[in-house]
Amino acid sequence: MPCVVAVVGATGIVGREMLKTLADQSFPADRVVALASARSAGTTVKHGNEELTVQAAVGERFDGVDIALFSAGASASRELAPIAASRGAVVIDNSSAWRMDPEVPLVVPEVNPEAAADRPKGIIANPNCSTIQLVVALKPIHDMAKLKHVVVSTYQAASGKGRAAVQELLAQQRQLAAGKELSWSVFPGPLAQNLVMDWKPGTDGYSEEELKLVHETRKILGDAEIGVSPTCVRVPVVTGHSESLHVQCHEPISAAAVLRALSNAPGVVVQDEGYVPGKEPQPLACAGTDPVFVGRIRDDLAVPGAVNLWVVADNLRKGAALNAVQIAKLLVGA
Template sequence: MGFTVAVVGATGAVGREMLRTLEKRSFPVDEIVCLASTRSAGSTITFRGQEVLVRATSPEAFKGVQIALFSAGASVAREMGPAAAAAGAVVIDNSSAWRQDAQCPLVVPEVNPHAIKDRPRGIIANPNCSTIQMLVALEPLHKAAQLRHIIVSTYQATSGKGHAAVEDLKAQTAALARGEAVHPTVFPGQIAQNLLCDWKPSAMEGGEGYSEEETKMVFETHKIMGDPTIGVSPTCVRVPVVNGHSESVWARFARPISVEEAKELLRNAPGLILDDRPYAPGAHPQPVQASGRDEVLVGRVRRDFVDPNALNLWVVGDNLLKGAALNAVQIAERVIAE
């Protein structure tokens, strides 16, 4: 028996990956409902070799839908998520709209799959891409040695800001190659050959000076791990990479943990690949290697020079896959297994 599955934001960067992920993992889809804004209503998208009509998102569009995968931004999720749930669908939303709602579980299946069952609103939130890949890498170490503090610096790809942001990077890169000035269309400044912090200021109490992306990593780590005492000190940066987020992670645990023990734990953990080549120039996980892959790549596992309880890691993942579409489909797989 299959399911009627809706993808809201089907024409976007994440939505397209959701459709590909459903195909690739042979998710039991009887009927696919592709929804977007009125701008792309009437266009078509290919799913399993068939052309599917894109329809405008409305409460009526969810009639008969059992699983609704949302990737159309927070305002659409706030407005249409409850309508889809009221129509009987289990909603899995990629935006930030429901992540802080105590009645919506926030789930990384490798970390807190048990949370899926408790969803009084019928809505499950997918965490932020940077949080997901960091926690997939840290969970096996946390289980063994209890995380106490994380210092993370992100190097986030432009695809994390949507399809139009990638086009902006490409246009800026081409302009610079022609010796012309850049004219940013999505980013608040030059991203080609440059780095930017391009997120809104955080509205979190006590989060003055931080970006929204940074305080999301704090809140979401606490909610997913179920432990608000874990320290999280984030700095998020956008880099001129098309796809694949990288993170430099320093993590301190409740007890000493050796590089050998950490590598053994990481080698046997789900959802990640340990790259334990000895350090050499260019021998480390890279966004171009992670792009298109389901697994999070973890490498450069090093002891801390000062603190025997701490380790340094380099973590790279496909933000559109494990950071968004794949994580959502993995949640859906657990929902249908209920």
């Protein structure tokens, strides 16, 4: 069923990836409308071979829109998503604004596609980038032996914080090469040749990003009892989030069984030939691709029946744009 699609935040790093993904996936859109803040009105963005003129995202722009892919930050989503929904669009929102609302489904098509059908507010939330790749890898293990406790440490790329963050990392790398002092304003310190924890504080000594991993994982997998122990770290990588997982289930699991389960899992590519230096999934190689790559699947040395893994995906594609477009495809039956 052809339809009209709006991309809100079309000039941003995720919005541009959404436009590219709609074209790459041959999404059956009659028309694609590019919206952003009033600052960008009149500029152009690429969609396949077309140049779209960006318009300011105001209420009447949503008239006639069937699906609105939002990637404009939480405050724009809080204000504009209900307006778009009231004018007849189904909103697929990439921000954190609606994810934990009980009347808004939080959807990863490989994990809980059925949830997208029940959307009383006309809004479907796209999970946080680090949660999406986590649950794609965990779902087959949960189905096999019911997750009990997951320890997750993330290695998150600069592009997860948007266009300005990437520009800052690249500028710092140039400053280093030129022997200049490093400057920063987007991150709370230098990211080049460094690691930082730059998310807003949450509660109990955790960052908001860490708490998203806890709450979103439970909501998507439909199990409020799953224990999640998160640590989120920003690394000087442009694109591609990596995660180290330690997984315990209610029944003992083995590396061999996890490898078998993941080998047949939708959206997963197992890249694991034992420990071969340099052959593990790496963010540079995964950037620009669609799957969630899993490697380093090992029996834990200290905890019998527990397994450790390494999970890498493109945060702008599966972590944001691709997941949103896959949800849109569910809506139109494409």
